[in-house]
Structures are given as C-alpha cells and as structure tokens.
Amino acid sequence: MPDLSPILGIDLGTTNSLVGVVDSGFPILLADEEGQRLTPSAVHFSSEGARIVGAPALRQRALDPQRTVTSVKRLIGRRAGEGGWQPPYDLRQLGVTPVEVSAEILRRLKAIAERALEQPVSRAVITVPAYFNDAQRNATKQAGELAGLTVERIVSEPTAAALAYGLDKLDERKKIAVYDLGGGTFDISVLEMREGVFQVLSTAGDTQLGGDDIDRLLVEHVLQGAKLSSPPDGARLSSLLVAAEVAKKRLSAEDSTLIELPFFDGANSLSLELTRVAFEKLIRPLIERTRAHCLRALSDAGVKPEELDEVILVGGSTRIPLVHRYVEEIFGRAPNTSQNPDEAVALGAVIQAGILSGSLKNVLLLDVTPLSxxxxxxxxxxxxxxxxxxxxxxxxxxxxxxxxxxxxxxxxxxxxxxxxxxxxxxxxxxxxxxxxxxxxxxxxxxxxxxxxxxxxxxxxxxxxxxxxxxxxxxxxxxxxxxxxxxEQMIAESVEYAFEDMNERVWTEARLKAEELLPAVAAALEQFGDAVTAEERAVIETAAAKVRTALEAPGHDAKALKAANQALDDATQELAVRLVEQAMEESLVRRGLI
Incomplete structure (x- = not known):
C-alpha cells in the first residue's frame, strides 16, 4: 500500500529554517511552542554535552561563541578550509560535522511538526541553493536521514519559491526570474510556467554571498571607527554581530539607527550612528556582485529583461531597499514583493511535498543541471x-x-x-x-x-x-x-571560448591527420607501381603539407583542416580502388568469383 503519511516541506536555511505541511489541501507553515515559524539555524553544544537548537542557542552565541554553531550551511558538503568564509568556532574541537549539526536543526523542525500535527512524521522535502553541487546535496540528504527523515526530494530554493508564487499568483505561459538573496547564499533562476509545468531555463549564483557577509562588513566598519583599549574577544564580537544585524534590519525601515554597546571593551562604551545612505554605500559592492550572475542567467535562458513577466524577491536580505532598487535597475521592472521573502522557499517546499504525497495535483516541478x-x-x-x-x-x-x-x-x-x-x-x-x-x-x-x-x-x-x-x-x-x-567556470568558458574552440578543432584535425598519414603511406606501398608517378607526386605533396601543418608552431587549426581536406581529395581515387580490391578479395574468399 502507498505511504499516506504527511510529507514535510523544509527550508533548511543558513540563518533561519522553516517547516510546513499540506493540511486540508492548503500549504501551511508550522509554528513552535512560542508561536514562531522561523527557527534560527543555530546549535549550542554545552561543555556538559547538552545540545540546544534554535532561538535559545542563538542567545548563547554572545556568551559562548566558540560552542555555538551558526551558518553551518556554508560548510556542509565542503572540506575544511574551503571558501573565503571561516567560522568563529571549530567543529573539530566540538567533535561534530556540518552534517551532524544540520541534523540537529532538522530534528528540531521534525519535533515542531510532530507537536503541531499530533502524529509522528518521517518523510520530507528539503530545499538547497540551486548552485549546491552534488557533494552539498548529498550531505544535506544525509543530514535529513540522520535526523530520522526519509528525504523524498531535494529541491532548489529559487524553484521552490517560484512554485510558491506560481500556484496562485501567475497565469499560464509566464517567464519569471527569482532573485534569492538569503543569509548565506545568492541564487538567480529564470523559469517558465507553461500549462502547469515549472521549468528552470537557467540558474546561476554564489554560495558564499548573503546577509551574513553584510553583517560582518558592518562589524568591520564599526570597529574601524571605534576607539578601543584592546581588540574585542570572541564574546564581544558576537555581541557586536547581533547589534549589527539589528541595525541592518532597522535601516530597511528607518533613515538612521544607533549601534550602542555599553562598556564594550570593559572600559569604553561603543556608540555609532549609522545612516541608511552610509550603510548602502558600504554594502553596495556586495550587492553589485549579484549583477553578473543575473545577466548570465538571462543570457543562458535566452531571455531579455523586458521579456520577463515577473521578478520575484526571495530571502530576508531582499528586504534591504538598496536591493529593491538594484534589482529594478538590472531587470528594468519593479520586483514582485507580494510574498513574505523569508517564507516563500519553505512554502514552495511544502507545495512540492504536497504534490509528492498526492495532497496537491496538477503542478509539475522540473529542475536543471547547473553545469555540463x-x-x-x-x-x-x-x-x-x-x-x-x-x-x-x-x-x-x-x-x-x-x-x-x-x-x-x-x-x-x-x-x-x-x-x-x-x-x-x-x-x-x-x-x-x-x-x-x-x-x-x-x-x-x-x-x-x-x-x-x-x-x-x-x-x-x-x-x-x-x-x-x-x-x-x-x-x-x-x-x-x-x-x-x-561561478568562475562559466565565465572562463566565455572568456576562452575562441581559444578553446580553436584547440578542439586543432585536436580533432590532429587526430584525423595522425590516422590519415599512416593509412595513405600503407596504401601507396600496397599498390606500388599501380599508382602512377603523377598520382604519387600529388599525394605525397599533400601528405607533406599535412606534416608541415602538424609541426608548425601556434596550432593553426584552419591550416591543418585545409591540409587534411586536400589530402582527402588527393586520395579519393586511391580510396575507391582500395574498396574495390577489398570487395573483390571478399568475393574470392566466399567462392563467388
């Protein structure tokens, strides 16, 4: 019998995670005991061995930053030391892996769902950035299994977000761009909806760009302007990081804000007024990094900005007014902000889970490979x-x-x-x-x-x-x-397109020449005097030109191809005689002549 148990939809985010399920035909997101749908993706490992997940763990970050793990999504499926970002904690000292930390977050989400649904659940759809490679997708799946979940599907985040918008927001035959700037990753996807089918036309992104980078940049800016008696320790840096995140959020609605931390270095207080203008000037280089990915995704999809029907914003970092203006500048249209950017991906995961469980019908989700x-x-x-x-x-x-x-x-x-x-x-x-x-x-x-x-x-x-x-x-x-x-791979393929293609054509021509020259020499030897002196001279001259083109510096593919063709043309009569001879020998062997 088919398994009719509910399938959870989970957005396993860098900063926050969410869980939901289809109930009575409607996708809903589930809240914890305190009524919060957002669960901070944080795990605190106490020295006594206890593991605390979510908001309580986040509160421990300022007190014990080296034992509080955040943004683990940036580490999952990667080797130690890879990438530009290094965490303030050491997972090896804590005796855990990124997969195990992610599993703790997923266990918490599973528990939230079981409390809300009043029944056990063991199946889930989990979202990942579209640019996650195979190792990162596998590691995410392993985390789900370690948390006691059968992972029915791994879904790309922009695709899930488009599904959330598309189910009740878009008409048929629409092309949309999903601009997803979250806590730790950036994704841009171009999708087409046609007759109930979502198809990803292209995707691009940066797995090391998000709100976390904005927070750290703001911390560096504050420290540069502060007069401190000594460098701050890990606990004080964590406090400043929290204050920076709060200031960032305030500046999405206010023109200025005050960052204040009394007795920050033990003697001096830290106080800095930050205006939205200064904040936007500070973070603009980070936001501008998304432009190249957007243009690449449009180019790969063969879609011009004016041909898009919608541009959708996803991820908490898209609440920043500068991001709104920047997206409008790139795509030439105001973005659609009708959905909660923090919840759109999770909602899409829930919808996909509902499709797989049979609770929702008539929608199909098609993802794409990011690289050949x-x-x-x-x-x-x-x-x-x-x-x-x-x-x-x-x-x-x-x-x-x-x-x-x-x-x-x-x-x-x-x-x-x-x-x-x-x-x-x-x-x-x-x-x-x-x-x-x-x-x-x-x-x-x-x-x-x-x-x-x-x-x-x-x-x-x-x-x-x-x-x-x-x-x-x-x-x-x-x-x-x-x-x-x-991210560099596609850019390099464009940058070196002419050189690469010339080298491919050269290599193919070289392989043909290396096959052709011995065959021609063998044929001339086989026919001996049956080949006239004039024929032999023409063929040997053509063969010499092939050898010259092979040995010439610079890998001139055009010259080698032309020499190969000339040798082909010169040996056509010889090739016909070889075929006729082979057929005659075959007939003799079979006793037909």
Whole structure:
C-alpha cells in the first residue's frame, strides 16, 4: 500500500529554517511552542554535552561563541578550509560535522511538526541553493536521514519559491526570474510556467554571498571607527554581530539607527550612528556582485529583461531597499514583493511535498543541471553527455570504442564543466572498463549518465561484448574545488571560448591527420607501381603539407583542416580502388568469383 503519511516541506536555511505541511489541501507553515515559524539555524553544544537548537542557542552565541554553531550551511558538503568564509568556532574541537549539526536543526523542525500535527512524521522535502553541487546535496540528504527523515526530494530554493508564487499568483505561459538573496547564499533562476509545468531555463549564483557577509562588513566598519583599549574577544564580537544585524534590519525601515554597546571593551562604551545612505554605500559592492550572475542567467535562458513577466524577491536580505532598487535597475521592472521573502522557499517546499504525497495535483516541478557533465575522449577533449541546464531527472548515454589496437581497457573520466578540453574541467570520478584486446574500433563500451530528482549522478559503463556493467556512484562532486570556481567556470568558458574552440578543432584535425598519414603511406606501398608517378607526386605533396601543418608552431587549426581536406581529395581515387580490391578479395574468399 502507498505511504499516506504527511510529507514535510523544509527550508533548511543558513540563518533561519522553516517547516510546513499540506493540511486540508492548503500549504501551511508550522509554528513552535512560542508561536514562531522561523527557527534560527543555530546549535549550542554545552561543555556538559547538552545540545540546544534554535532561538535559545542563538542567545548563547554572545556568551559562548566558540560552542555555538551558526551558518553551518556554508560548510556542509565542503572540506575544511574551503571558501573565503571561516567560522568563529571549530567543529573539530566540538567533535561534530556540518552534517551532524544540520541534523540537529532538522530534528528540531521534525519535533515542531510532530507537536503541531499530533502524529509522528518521517518523510520530507528539503530545499538547497540551486548552485549546491552534488557533494552539498548529498550531505544535506544525509543530514535529513540522520535526523530520522526519509528525504523524498531535494529541491532548489529559487524553484521552490517560484512554485510558491506560481500556484496562485501567475497565469499560464509566464517567464519569471527569482532573485534569492538569503543569509548565506545568492541564487538567480529564470523559469517558465507553461500549462502547469515549472521549468528552470537557467540558474546561476554564489554560495558564499548573503546577509551574513553584510553583517560582518558592518562589524568591520564599526570597529574601524571605534576607539578601543584592546581588540574585542570572541564574546564581544558576537555581541557586536547581533547589534549589527539589528541595525541592518532597522535601516530597511528607518533613515538612521544607533549601534550602542555599553562598556564594550570593559572600559569604553561603543556608540555609532549609522545612516541608511552610509550603510548602502558600504554594502553596495556586495550587492553589485549579484549583477553578473543575473545577466548570465538571462543570457543562458535566452531571455531579455523586458521579456520577463515577473521578478520575484526571495530571502530576508531582499528586504534591504538598496536591493529593491538594484534589482529594478538590472531587470528594468519593479520586483514582485507580494510574498513574505523569508517564507516563500519553505512554502514552495511544502507545495512540492504536497504534490509528492498526492495532497496537491496538477503542478509539475522540473529542475536543471547547473553545469555540463561528460567524459574525456581520445585526444583530451571533453565529450558532453548531459548539457548544462538539462531538465532533471534525466538520463543520456553514448557508445564509445577503443582508439588504439590491442587496448585492454578504457579509462572513463567523468567531468563537470563548460570548457572544450578535459584538463580545464573538473574530474568527478573515474572508472576502468576492461574488454578483450582487439583491433582499433573493435570494442564497444556504452556509457550512460543518470541524474535523479535530487541532482545526484550515477554513471554506468557497459562492455557490450560481455554485457558486464560497471557502476560509479558520484558522491563527492567537485569537493576538491572551491565554490568560487563554480561561478568562475562559466565565465572562463566565455572568456576562452575562441581559444578553446580553436584547440578542439586543432585536436580533432590532429587526430584525423595522425590516422590519415599512416593509412595513405600503407596504401601507396600496397599498390606500388599501380599508382602512377603523377598520382604519387600529388599525394605525397599533400601528405607533406599535412606534416608541415602538424609541426608548425601556434596550432593553426584552419591550416591543418585545409591540409587534411586536400589530402582527402588527393586520395579519393586511391580510396575507391582500395574498396574495390577489398570487395573483390571478399568475393574470392566466399567462392563467388
């Protein structure tokens, strides 16, 4: 029998998290014992071993910052030390991992839901930034499982937000942009709604940009202007961070505010008036970092700003008036602010959970791959199997053969990226497929890429001669690369487009030349005197031009292609005679002549 238990929708946020469920056909967000829907994504680990989650943990941050974990979402699925942001705490000293901390937050959300629903729950849909890679998505799923939840689907946050708006706000056939600036991450997605189907056309973002960065920048600004007898310790810095966050929120509604901390360094009080004008000047460089991602997402989707029907703001940081004005400047239209920016993602997760459980119908959610996936082929080229922005879940494959004679196996390097050469992309994993040695082109290996609804990749390689399958489960996509390089990849593919394409064309032409020259030499030797001196001279001259083009500095792809074509043309008559000879020998062997 199908499982009819409710499926939770969870927004596991950098700063705050929410949980909800579809009840009587309506998506609702659930409140805790104090009536609060927002649960701070904070966990305090006391020296006695107790674990406190949410608002009580956040209150401990000023008293014990090294044992209070916040913004753990920035660390999940990443190696220690990666990225530009480093936390004020050390998870290793606390004896926990980002997955375990996230699991504590999810346990708290699960408990809130069970109290509100008065029944056990064990299934959930969890949202992640659209630019989360495979390792980060997997780690989020592991956190859910550790919290006692079966994670039915991992959904990208902008897609969930669009679903929240789209269910009752948009008409058919609409194109929308979702600008999501949260506590720790920024995402921009362009989506299209058509006949009840949401399809992500493109996505871009920065996993290390959000409200947390604004708070820290404000703290640095305050400290630069303060006259202190000694540098503040961790506890005082945490107090200042809280004060900075409060000031930031006030400046969304007021023209100025006062940051005051009595006896901040033990002797001197800290007092600073901050105007909205000064605040906006301070944070503008951070907000401007979102422009390139917005323009890239529009370009990838093939959509002009004026062709958008809606621009939606998501994430608490979009409450800042400067962000409103900046988004209007980029897209040429006022953004839609009809939904609560803190709750839109969670609401979308709840709607998706309702769709999966059968509580809501007639809406389909389609996500996309953020970067292309493929394998390295002979000559060091990137052969794309699943292109960037392909709708997931998806499956695609190709057949490959041995490039040299007597090859006993094929090394399949799984790559992620947008560059033409394998060396410029990221290796996600590798697998060797053995097969019986034989002539060039005798082996047949089928390679299939399959991405599930959570964006997790499985690679299957099959030797068609023996039907032996080798399966590679990619669990740590791009973990050896900083998240900043995810954003750089697409920019580099544009910057080096001409050089990359020239190198690909050159490599393909070189491989053809290296195959053509020995074949021509063998054919000339085979026919011997049957080839006239004039024919031989023309062919040898053409072959010499190919060798010259191969050896010339600078990798002139156009010249090598032209030389290959000239040699092809010069040997056409020879090729016809080879084919006729082969057919005649075949007929003799079969006794037909």
């Amino acid at each position: 996936l493929g394998i390295e082929t002979f000559g060091g080229l990137m052969n794309i199997i699943i292109p960037r922005n392909s709708t997931i879940p998806c499956k695609a494959g190709e057949m490959f053969t041995n490039a040299v004679a007597n090859q006993a196996d094929m090394l399949i390097r799984v790559l992620q990226g947008e560059r033409e050469l394998a060396k410029d992309n990221w290796e996600l994993g590798r697998v060797e497929v053995p097969f019986p040695p034989g002539p060039k082109g005798s082996a047949r290996v089928g390679v299939q890429f399959s991405i599930d609804a959570n964006g997790i990749l499985q690679v299957l390689a099959r030797d068609t001669a023996t039907n032996t399958d080798t399966v590679l489960e990619i669990q740590n996509t791009a973990v050896n690369v900083d998240d900043e390089r995810v």
